[in-house]
Amino acid sequence: FNIMKKNDKLKHKDKAYVLVNSNKMEETLKVFGHNEKISNKILIIGGGNIGFNLAKNIEQSFESARVKIIEKDKNRAEFIANHLNDTIVINGNGLDEDVLNEANLAEVETVLALTNDDEDNLMVSVLVEKFSKDKRTMALINKPNYSLLQSSLKIDDLIDPRMNTVSSILKHVHKGTIENAYTILNGEYEVIEADIIETSELINKELKNSDLPDEIRVGAILRDDLFIIPTSSYIFKKNDTVVLLAKRDQLPVVENLFRISSI
DSSP: OOOOOTTOOOOTTOOOOOOOOGGGHHHHHHHTTOOOOOOOEEEEEOOSHHHHHHHHHHHHHOTTOEEEEEESOHHHHHHHHHHOSSOEEEESOTTOHHHHHHTTGGGOSEEEEOOSOHHHHHHHHHHHHHHOTTOEEEEEOOOGGGGGGHHHHTOSEEEOTHHHHHHHHHHHHOSBOEEEEEEETTTTEEEEEEEOOTTOTTTTOBGGGSOOOTTEEEEEEEETTEEEOOOTTOBOOTTOEEEEEEEGGGHHHHHHHHBSSOO
């Protein structure tokens, strides 16, 4: 992995990881030759941990997005409704056509079936395809064999929860100020966002003297309202937010650098 410089050239089939302001997402995709329309009207089937956290993330990251969740358990529906600000929560079964009509499926652009039941997720996607063929459908699938059905059922994407498990766990178990962690390349690497606090070993050190392993690369720094691509002489300061790429086996090193105490 290399942090690219201004004059570096990308080649065909290169894979680039880009840090971008959410309101520049569509513009950035076009630069890379992708003209996909960013979905602003999203329907989530299943208000479990994945569906709830996804809606919460969308609320925080995409102001223009409009999200609805269908959750069949009444108590769970009430809970997520109380903990989300702009998401509409509907108590009902996502396999019920009347409930889908209540969610105004005709106006939805993307449907994500994220219940804990593989069969229900597949059936929801099929039902959506039956009602409207121009929806993007995504289904959470735990059983690998079901991936063989993706093409025949005309589901756009299958979500493998194993690809997200590491990141989800990391966000809750890290001892320090690691805010976000995203798994890439089949879980081999993590893209991590972490704050530098008073006890961090990085404070007042230049990047070149930070003794970071080769498997950990600093990609960007957020300091107040500034977005910085650091050079080797960059000096870390308290409250800097560091975006870095780390190989999975180097996560204890990252954890140590950003933890609150030596415990």
